[in-house]
Amino acid sequence: MTLPAIDESLLLKFLVDLLKTPSPTGYSEEAIALTERVFRAIPGVKTCRTRKGALLVTLEGEQENAPRALAAHVDTLGAMVKKIKSSGRLTLSRIGGYAWNTIEGEGCTIFTREGRRVRGSVLVTTASGHVHGAKTGETKRDDDTMEVRLDENVSSDEEVKALGIEVGDFIAFDPRVELTNGFVRSRHLDDKAGVACLVEAARTLRAGGLKPVQTTHFFISNFEEVGHGAAVGIPREVVELVVVDMAAVGEGQASDEFHCTLCVKDSSGPYHHGLSNHLRRLGDEHKIPYKVDIYPYYASDGSAFWQAGGDVAVALIGPGVDASHNYERTHTDALTATTNWIMAYLLN
Numbered sequence: 001m002t003l004p005a006i007d008e009s010l011l012l013k014f015l016v017d018l019l020k021t022p023s024p025t026g027y028s029e030e031a032i033a034l035t036e037r038v039f040r041a042i043p044g045v046k047t048c049r050t051r052k053g054a055l056l057v058t059l060e061g062e063q064e065n066a067p068r069a070l071a072a073h074v075d076t077l078g079a080m081v082k083k084i085k086s087s088g089r090l091t092l093s094r095i096g097g098y099a100w101n102t103i104e105g106e107g108c109t110i111f112t113r114e115g116r117r118v119r120g121s122v123l124v125t126t127a128s129g130h131v132h133g134a135k136t137g138e139t140k141r142d143d144d145t146m147e148v149r150l151d152e153n154v155s156s157d158e159e160v161k162a163l164g165i166e167v168g169d170f171i172a173f174d175p176r177v178e179l180t181n182g183f184v185r186s187r188h189l190d191d192k193a194g195v196a197c198l199v200e201a202a203r204t205l206r207a208g209g210l211k212p213v214q215t216t217h218f219f220i221s222n223f224e225e226v227g228h229g230a231a232v233g234i235p236r237e238v239v240e241l242v243v244v245d246m247a248a249v250g251e252g253q254a255s256d257e258f259h260c261t262l263c264v265k266d267s268s269g270p271y272h273h274g275l276s277n278h279l280r281r282l283g284d285e286h287k288i289p290y291k292v293d294i295y296p297y298y299a300s301d302g303s304a305f306w307q308a309g310g311d312v313a314v315a316l317i318g319p320g321v322d323a324s325h326n327y328e329r330t331h332t333d334a335l336t337a338t339t340n341w342i343m344a345y346l347l348n
């Protein structure tokens, strides 16, 4: 059968909304709630939350004797306030794995306990070239040399505390979303792109009056970037898990921004050969532009589920994302390919 046509503009609209909703790991409620609202607007879709705060979406299938799961994560890289300096600047504790230089110069928002949002930016302590000369370039970026400058008239720790800012407050980095010539440039395409593909696949299927062959659960994870997202929360009766997460693009990689990639191995080892081959057959049959690749520094919610004792076949697909865990970019071709591959899997 031919796959129903997806609506690229709807896919991009939700993706942009989600990218603009801050969700560092541990502070992703707003993004989970947005995703839940969009899924609930699709007829015949049921949702619930796990106690850990993840979202579980269920699509009733033609059959339910071999239920399946797909997973993607809304949580992103971010930080917490580590210390309020006597200068009125903040030091950061990183959430997730990234290098300091990837956030230098970025705008950010600090979320206080009372719900206030304070704006600022991330800088090296030797930021001004007029003041520090060569040191601006030479300073090693680390926990002590990176700081947040608040857009508030503060120059002491007392004044910062008076704003309601405390140690442990969450910090989100600006996504800086831009759409140009089919490219989507933004932070946190990992893995909001994957979530948007799942939403559009479910919406397109239901709009076409179609059901998955098996009852299928979408697990929208909220602790993936710190490694234990899908360790719990995927229903134990599922027999297969297809994780939808970004493909690593760069030198030595087969992946690119115009294809969906099947990852057959990452730092956590090989994925399930049988399920991977099933996806390859579907990709060939439906002429989905895909690549097969290995990611050298990567683990997924599939790895987390396996390590937690999940007894299922696990495979991993996702859109190619350039400069991942940095200022990322993908292309709508990769998003379309991923959404179509998800639909092909749901219908076969």
Ligand SMILES: [Zn+2]
Binding pocket: 073, 190, 191, 224, 245, 246
């Ligand atoms: Zn990811």
